[in-house]
Amino acid sequence: xxxxxxxxxxxxxxxxxxxxxxxxxxxxxxxxxxxxxxxxxxxxxxxxxxxxxxxxxxxxxxxxxxxxxxxxxxxxxxxxxxxxxxxxxxxxxxxxxxxxxxxxxxxxxxxxxxxxxxxxxxxxxxxxxxxxxxxxxxxxxxxxxxxxxxxxxxxxxxxxxxxxxxxxxxxxxxxxxxxxxxxxxxxxxxxxxxxxxxxxxxxxxxxxxxxxxxxxxxxxxxxxxxxxxxxxxxxxxxxxxxxxxxxxxxxxxxxxxxxxxxxxxxxxxxxxxxxxxxxxxxxxxxxxxxxxxxxxxxxxxxxxxxxxxxxxxxxxxxxxxxxxxxxxxxxxxxxxxxxxxxxxx
Amino acid sequence: xxxxxxxxxxxxxxxxxxxxxxxxxxxxxxxxxxxxxxxxxxxxxxxxxxxxxxxxxxxxxxxxxxxxxxxxxxxxxxxxxxxxxxxxxxxxxxxxxxxxxxxxxxxxxxxxxxxxxxxxxxxxxxxxxxxxxxxxxxxxxxxxxxxxxxxxxxxxxxxxxxxxxxxxxxxxxxxxxxxxxxxxxxxxxxxxxxxxxxxxxxxxxxxxxxxxxxxxxxxxxxxxxxxxxxxxxxxxxxxxxxxxxxxxxxxxxxxxxxxxxxxxxxxxxxxxxxxxxxxxxxxxxxxxxxxxxxxxxxxxxxxxxxxxxxxxxxxxxxxxxxxxxxxxxxxxxxxxxxxxxxxxx
Numbered sequence: 061x062x063x064x065x066x067x068x069x070x071x072x073x074x075x076x077x078x079x080x081x082x083x084x085x086x087x088x089x090x091x092x093x094x095x096x097x098x099x100x101x102x103x104x105x106x107x108x109x110x111x112x113x114x115x116x117x118x119x120x121x122x123x124x125x126x127x128x129x130x131x132x133x134x135x136x137x138x139x140x141x142x143x144x145x146x147x148x149x150x151x152x153x154x155x156x157x158x159x160x161x162x163x164x165x166x167x168x169x170x171x172x173x174x175x176x177x178x179x180x181x182x183x184x185x186x187x188x189x190x191x192x193x194x195x196x197x198x199x200x201x202x203x204x205x206x207x208x209x210x211x212x213x214x215x216x217x218x219x220x221x222x223x224x225x226x227x228x229x230x231x232x233x234x235x236x237x238x239x240x241x242x243x244x245x246x247x248x249x250x251x252x253x254x255x256x257x258x259x260x261x262x263x264x265x266x267x268x269x270x271x272x273x274x275x276x277x278x279x280x281x282x283x284x285x286x287x288x289x290x291x292x293x294x295x296x297x298x299x300x301x302x303x304x305x306x307x308x309x310x311x312x313x314x315x316x317x318x319x320x321x322x323x324x325x326x327x328x329x330x331x332x333x334x335x336x337x338x339x340x341x342x343x344x345x346x347x348x349x350x351x352x353x354x355x356x357x358x359x360x361x362x363x364x365x366x367x368x369x370x371x372x373x374x375x376x377x378x379x380x381x382x383x384x385x386x387x388x389x390x391x392x393x394x395x396x397x398x399x400x401x402x403x404x405x
Numbered sequence: 406x407x408x409x410x411x412x413x414x415x416x417x418x419x420x421x422x423x424x425x426x427x428x429x430x431x432x433x434x435x436x437x438x439x440x441x442x443x444x445x446x447x448x449x450x451x452x453x454x455x456x457x458x459x460x461x462x463x464x465x466x467x468x469x470x471x472x473x474x475x476x477x478x479x480x481x482x483x484x485x486x487x488x489x490x491x492x493x494x495x496x497x498x499x500x501x502x503x504x505x506x507x508x509x510x511x512x513x514x515x516x517x518x519x520x521x522x523x524x525x526x527x528x529x530x531x532x533x534x535x536x537x538x539x540x541x542x543x544x545x546x547x548x549x550x551x552x553x554x555x556x557x558x559x560x561x562x563x564x565x566x567x568x569x570x571x572x573x574x575x576x577x578x579x580x581x582x583x584x585x586x587x588x589x590x591x592x593x594x595x596x597x598x599x600x601x602x603x604x605x606x607x608x609x610x611x612x613x614x615x616x617x618x619x620x621x622x623x624x625x626x627x628x629x630x631x632x633x634x635x636x637x638x639x640x641x642x643x644x645x646x647x648x649x650x651x652x653x654x655x656x657x658x659x660x661x662x663x664x665x666x667x668x669x670x671x672x673x674x675x676x677x678x679x680x681x682x683x684x685x686x687x688x689x690x691x692x693x694x695x696x697x698x699x700x701x702x703x704x705x706x707x708x709x710x711x712x713x714x715x716x717x718x719x720x721x722x723x724x725x726x727x728x729x730x731x732x733x734x735x736x737x738x739x740x741x742x743x744x745x746x747x748x749x750x
Contacts, residue, residue, distance in 0.1 A: 219564055222693050222728055229697025269649070272669045272691055272724075274708065304614070306651035307671040324617045326652040346617055348567050352574025363619065379617075383567055 063194040067128040071260060071297030071319050073340050073373035079365065079402035080127035081395050082199070084301075084321075085381030086120040087132040090388055093119065103148050107134055110180050114187035121196055123388065125395045128196050128260070129188060131253070133181055135203035135264060136211065138249045141177035142169045142241075144212065152216055159215035160227075166238045171245060174252035185256035199299075200258030202250050204265035205242035205283045212238070221270045228279050235279060243283040247290040254294045262299040262321070263287060265312075266380075269304020269323075276311050288316035299342060303380055309334035324379030329367035340373035347378045350386045350394070357390055361397055370402070408539040412473040416605060416642030416664050418685050418718035424710065424747035425472035426740050427544070429646075429666075430726030431465040432477040435733055438464065448493050452479055455525050459532035466541055468733065470740045473541050473605070474533060476598070478526055480548035480609060481556065483594045486522035487514045487586075489557065497561060504560035505572075511583045516590060519597040530601035544644075545603030547594050549610035550587035550628045557583070566615045573624050580624060588628040592635040599639045607644040607666070608632060611725075613657075614649020614668075621656050633661035644687060648725055654679035669724030674712035685718035692723045695731045695739070702735055706742055715747070 067080040088094050094116055097106065106112055116132040136146055136154045145157040160166060175182065188198050203211075211217075213224040228235045250261045268280060288298050300312050301321030312320055313335040320339055322331040324346035332341050349360045361376075368374035376398045382391070412425040433439050439461055442451065451457055461477040481491055481499045490502040505511060520527065533543050548556075556562075558569040573580045595606045613625060633643050645657050646666030657665050658680040665684055667676040669691035677686050694705045706721075713719035721743045727736070 217564070219562070220693075220725070222696075225691065225693035226696035226728075226730075229694055229701050269670065273672055274705070275691070304649050304670070307675070325614065325649070327618055330652070346570065346620070348565075348570035349574055351567075351571035356574050360619070380565070383571075385571075 064127055064196050068197050070373060070375050071340055075372050077404055078399045079374055079376050081376040081398045082126040082128040083378050083382050086126060087116050089384050090382055090386050091119055108180055110183035110187055113184040114191055117188045118191045124392050128199050129192060130199040138245050141172040142245060154211055156212060156215045160212045163234055169241050174249045182252055182256040185253055185258055189257040197259035199260045199262055200253030201262040201264060202246045204263045205239045205246055206280045207265050207267045208242050209238050210267050239283045243286050247287045250291060254296050260297040262301055265302040268302040273307055273311060276308050281311055281315055284315035313339055327367055328364055342375040342377045344379040347380050347383050350390045354390055354393060357394060361394060409472055409541050413542050415718060415720050416685055420717050422749055423744045424719055424721050426721040426743045427471040427473040428723050428727050431471060432461050434729050435727055435731050436464055453525055455528035455532055458529040459536055462533045463536045469737050473544050474537060475544040483590050486517040499556055501557060501560045505557045508579055514586050519594045527597055527601040530598055530603055534602040542604035544605045544607055545598030546607040546609060547591045549608045550584045550591055551625045552610050552612045553587050554583050555612050584628045588631050592632045595636060599641050605642040607646055610647040613647040618652055618656060621653050626656055626660055629660035658684055672712055673709055687720040687722045689724040692725050692728050695735045699735055699738060702739055703742060706739060
């Protein structure tokens with residue numbers, strides 16, 4: 061099997077033989093093999109084992125036929141070496157022991173060298189590249205400063221990040237100091253992933269849709285821009301993803317990625333208009349559709365493809381991560397469907 | 406003091422002497438008098454007392470100088486007479502004892518006559534009208550079928566309503582049966598409020614922004630439309646509000662309200678373009694801004710007013726409810742600010 065480069069080609073808005081497909085959260089919980097691993101290891105232990113992370117990363121490539129692998133890692137990973145203590149609470153998500161409340165808390169956060177302190181993640185990157193052996197490219201990723209800042213300030217996942225937004229307005233200098241250190245850490249982490257072999261990177265600003273455009277411009281954009289600019293010389297495609305971003309898309313495009321990932325709450329054609337024709341677009345099937353019958357999946361997937369209109373630069377994906385009860389077979393058939401209807405000879 | 410009709414006039418897109426202002430969740434938790442009441446009565450007991458609900462409803466009119474009162478009631482109120490048992494859990498919100506799982510659960514839901522089974526709410530409406538004595542109009546309200554359906558299916562507030570969306574796709578007939586009974590109940594409840602004296606109504610579809618446009622059109626729009634159409638003969642202005650609705654606004658306008666309320670995640674001028682010039686617009690200052698210094702509040706409020714551009718049909722409001730720690734004085738000064746800068750002689 062020759063190397064499949066359609067994902068990287070699409071990121072660069074070049075013609076491809078079929079629209080590439082991958083799924084956020086494709087690695088992990090949907091596979092019985094993963095659930096078996098989870099019975100033997102807790103999440104934190106799993107994350108410490110590069111061989112297991114690599115195995116989990118490669119699984120969907122073989123089982124689903126997707127056109128890219130994405131590193132199996134946790135969005136919170138770079139926070140631990142910064143000095144943040146957190147735990148994963150069942151049914152809640154990450155819970156930070158001492159949320160950021162004042163300047164002292166920000167001053168305690170450490171910049172660090174990911175080649176030393178996250179060497180297990182980088183080792184996983186190398187193992188994945190070896191296991192993939194050029195079949196499909198590997199995407200590295202990191203949570204964006206805003207989303208990480210929300211975790212740090214709120215202490216746990218919340219609906220509207222009110223405390224984080226309040227801190228922005230009450231203590232803008234503290235906010236900027238926090239975003240400054242997070243941007244440096246995220247940039248160094250992503251650069252290290254690329255050095256270790258990641259062939260594209262995705263910056264997940266999952267929660268940024270909680271902000272209005274004025275706030276995004278003032279409190280977030282400078283940091284996203286710094287990260288994308290700081291990756292420019294690596295030459296790898298840079299993807300910027302968030303949810304609930306219908307009104308933020310032009311600003312996310314301004315941040316300087318090559319591709320913008322959009323969620324299911326906005327029509328793909330309108331989203332592409334908003335980000336402009338110079339960028340690629342990734343998305344945007346509602347992951348909840350995959351919990352229904354395949355006829356519904358097909359109907360909605362075809363709608364996404366119709367809105368993409370066969371233009372170069374579309375990467376098919378979900379509008380957010382694969383949900384836990386998603387049938388593996390639906391995902392496999394979805395990959396086939398997208399490849400089948402977009403085949404160009 | 407003569408009657409202040411600027412809120413109703415603005416709903417009808419007629420010229421007003423000043424831009425009217427009111428705040429979602431203006432009645433209640435921000436006032437020390439309310440917190441004192443809450444020490445004596447739990448939430449459910451409070452809701453059973455029309456005299457206390459009326460007192461709480463009128464409080465912000467006197468204390469903040471807003472141009473409308475909104476009935477102090479709970480979004481879950483119409484569910485109890487339908488046969489739904491729920492409790493308010495501290496720090497969580499409403500938790501439903503037996504969430505909707507199957508057809509039998511929907512078939513058990515009762516339509517009812519609000520004049521009989523919610524007479525205490527209607528009595529509160531009458532008491533408020535008497536207490537206001539024509540000073541400002543009273544807005545009635547109800548949660549919209551989609552948002553109520555989410556509570557009923559998820560059983561508690563969630564981030565993305567995955568279970569509710571999954572039910573839509575898996576069992577569309579069950580979904581439509583649920584929405585059908587909810588739409589009937591909500592319409593009857595709002596009509597009863599108008600009969601009792603409410604001079605405008607707001608349909609809160611707080612969570613509808615979790616849906617993409619295709620889903621909104623198929624699974625929600627028919628029911629919102631039925632409610633607005635069913636209120637047309639009352640002659641009172643009808644407001645339709647949701648959060649995270651940037652991509653849904655044209656469809657929400659299609660549902661047939663007189664005014665669309667928008668949250669802070671979209672710029673007011675773009676939102677008005679999306680809903681079209683024939684409707685009024687309500688919004689949309691980020692409530693979290695009020696947790697910061699007043700200079701920031703002023704800057705952002707002026708931005709909202711600039712985007713409204715002095716056009717007839719703008720009602721100033723927040724982009725969502727007043728947050729618990731909001732300084733009362735900020736709200737009072739904000740009303741003065743909006744009235745001051747929009748004064749037309």
